[in-house]
Amino acid sequence: MTTLLEASTDAGLAARLQNITKSYAHFQLKKIHLELVKGSVMGLIGPNGAGKSTIMRILMGLVNPDSGTVSVLGTTISSSDAAAKQDIGYFSDDMRLYKPESVGWHMQFVRSLYPTWDDQYAADLLRRFGLIEHQAVKGLSHGQRVKAMLLLILARRPKLLILDEPTNGLDPVARHEVLGELMKVVEDENRTILYSSHNTQDVEQISDSITFIDRGHVISAGNRDEYLDRWKRIRLQVSDDWSVPNLDGLRLESSFRSLRVLSMNQFQDSTMERIQESGATIESIAPMTLEEIFVSTVMRGREEKSL
Amino acid sequence: MNLQAVKILFLKDLFLSRRQLFAYFAAGLASSALTTIPNPTVSFVGFLLMITVAIASGIHLIGTLMLSESTDQTRLFVMSMPISLLDYSVGKIAVILTTYLIPWSAMFASSAILTFVLPTSKHGSFAVLPAIFLFLLCAFLIQLVTAVVSESVGWTISVMVGCNVGLNVFFMQLFASPEISAAAKSDSVSWPPVLIQLLTVELLIAAGALVTAFIAQTRKRDLV
Numbered sequence: 306m307t308t309l310l311e312a313s314t315d316a317g318l319a320a321r322l323q324n325i326t327k328s329y330a331h332f333q334l335k336k337i338h339l340e341l342v343k344g345s346v347m348g349l350i351g352p353n354g355a356g357k358s359t360i361m362r363i364l365m366g367l368v369n370p371d372s373g374t375v376s377v378l379g380t381t382i383s384s385s386d387a388a389a390k391q392d393i394g395y396f397s398d399d400m401r402l403y404k405p406e407s408v409g410w411h412m413q414f415v416r417s418l419y420p421t422w423d424d425q426y427a428a429d430l431l432r433r434f435g436l437i438e439h440q441a442v443k444g445l446s447h448g449q450r451v452k453a454m455l456l457l458i459l460a461r462r463p464k465l466l467i468l469d470e471p472t473n474g475l476d477p478v479a480r481h482e483v484l485g486e487l488m489k490v491v492e493d494e495n496r497t498i499l500y501s502s503h504n505t506q507d508v509e510q511i512s513d514s515i516t517f518i519d520r521g522h523v524i525s526a527g528n529r530d531e532y533l534d535r536w537k538r539i540r541l542q543v544s545d546d547w548s549v550p551n552l553d554g555l556r557l558e559s560s561f562r563s564l565r566v567l568s569m570n571q572f573q574d575s576t577m578e579r580i581q582e583s584g585a586t587i588e589s590i591a592p593m594t595l596e597e598i599f600v601s602t603v604m605r606g607r608e609e610k611s612l
Numbered sequence: 613m614n615l616q617a618v619k620i621l622f623l624k625d626l627f628l629s630r631r632q633l634f635a636y637f638a639a640g641l642a643s644s645a646l647t648t649i650p651n652p653t654v655s656f657v658g659f660l661l662m663i664t665v666a667i668a669s670g671i672h673l674i675g676t677l678m679l680s681e682s683t684d685q686t687r688l689f690v691m692s693m694p695i696s697l698l699d700y701s702v703g704k705i706a707v708i709l710t711t712y713l714i715p716w717s718a719m720f721a722s723s724a725i726l727t728f729v730l731p732t733s734k735h736g737s738f739a740v741l742p743a744i745f746l747f748l749l750c751a752f753l754i755q756l757v758t759a760v761v762s763e764s765v766g767w768t769i770s771v772m773v774g775c776n777v778g779l780n781v782f783f784m785q786l787f788a789s790p791e792i793s794a795a796a797k798s799d800s801v802s803w804p805p806v807l808i809q810l811l812t813v814e815l816l817i818a819a820g821a822l823v824t825a826f827i828a829q830t831r832k833r834d835l836v
Contacts, residue, residue: 365692367688367691367692367834368834369834386696387696387699390693391694399685400688400689404684405628414620415693417620418695
């Protein structure tokens with residue numbers, strides 16, 4: 306499946322994956338096609354082991370795909386070419402700093418590799434994140450470690466941020482601080498973010514487009530607001546012999562006695578008429594959260610495959 | 613290849629291994645000094661310590677600079693920066709070799725000097741020193757190749773054990789050779805053909821292991 310974002314030309318894209326496949330012993334990434342528009346924030350959502358981290362590592366040139374092409378900021382990415390990484394900031398929950406060394410030492414190390422390093426911004430982030438420059442990494446809490454890594458990434462002023470589960474394991478305050486800083490980055494229209502998280506609330510808050518991935522496939526992609534607009538949860542009272550009307554995108558989520566809960570992924574006014582015609586009484590129509598949309602999308606995808 | 617990036621990576625690892633480097637350098641010199649004491653037991657203990665330092669420093673450096681970057685997940689941090697696999701490989705192999713060769717060279721040089729300076733020492737024993745130290749270097753490089761190719765602590769430890777067993781066999785065979793034994797006990801330095809052949813084989817193994825380590829590292833498809 307192709308992600309449908311506004312731009313279709315390479316000039317308007319920060320990153321493009323075309324027909325990417327990658328096979329491991331127990332996992333396969335299958336024909337991934339993904340386009341990330343410059344200045345946008347894309348949320349990549351998927352269950353554990355869906356392939357989010359692999360996609361991000363392929364984008365960074367850290368993992369070579371078995372087939373397909375990857376271009377990032379106008380350059381074809383490969384493990385032998387490091388120049389393209391100059392403008393990319395990559396964070397992974399699996400990434401660690403050198404424990405015996407201080408935050409300041411890491412800042413100096415990263416600074417030596419990036420001409421774009423912004424000392425003023427780094428000092429500012431250090432203060433706002435409440436980090437101590439001479440503190441050794443081994444003495445940092447998980448939240449402080451994440452903030453230290455984000456400081457090291459953001460202070461190089463990358464054009465593209467690839468963030469793999471940056472808020473994983475953070476307490477609510479630390480999460481708020483991290484997301485707040487990312488929101489400031491988003492204000493710069495020239496900067497692009499690809500953001501993965503299990504926490505759909507975070508993704509909903511920061512992203513303007515969403516891509517769902519499951520078991521190595523992109524199963525759905527689109528604009529966040531459109532997703533939230535067209536997905537609805539419909540509660541019905543029905544008789545015993547009632548059956549779900551044959552409407553595209555309508556799915557039975559749960560049932561209890563005469564109560565039925567349906568989800569609809571392309572809700573229109575005509576949807577209500579069709580349901581009422583089936584003999585059901587509509588109790589309520591409510592918007593769905595991104596998490597509910599995600600779960601429903603994954604379950605629909607898996608059901609289709611099992612048919 | 614980006615030489616500036618290689619230099620930064622080299623200096624980073626040199627800094628990270630500074631404590632071990634200093635400790636092994638000091639231990640190497642101390643064990644060399646012990647060999648000068650005119651007591652056969654203490655002198656032998658000094659020699660054993662010197663061999664132990666050479667083995668331990670190799671194990672420690674491969675563990676901390678090569679294998680731990682993978683297990684501690686710091687490699688992902690390094691490779692997320694504008695560093696290619698070639699830059700990383702050159703920097704990594706260069707710094708591991710350098711940090712090993714510093715105490716190795718200090719021990720080799722001090723041992724060589726002592727064979728000429730000490731009144732109790734036979735000058736001919738100088739000839740066996742390159743063979744012994746080159747064996748230690750070969751063992752270290754073979755362990756390095758194993759670590760690079762397998763990225764496995766288990767495999768690397770297995771090869772380390774094999775190399776240490778091999779060292780005992782090497783000593784037995786070295787002094788079992790009448791030509792080498794005679795050369796070592798001589799008052800002047802001589803190079804019997806069998807010793808030259810041994811040195812040639814050791815140099816070839818060292819060079820082969822180094823090239824293999826480099827090729828294996830640069831042929832990897834995935835950086836993490």
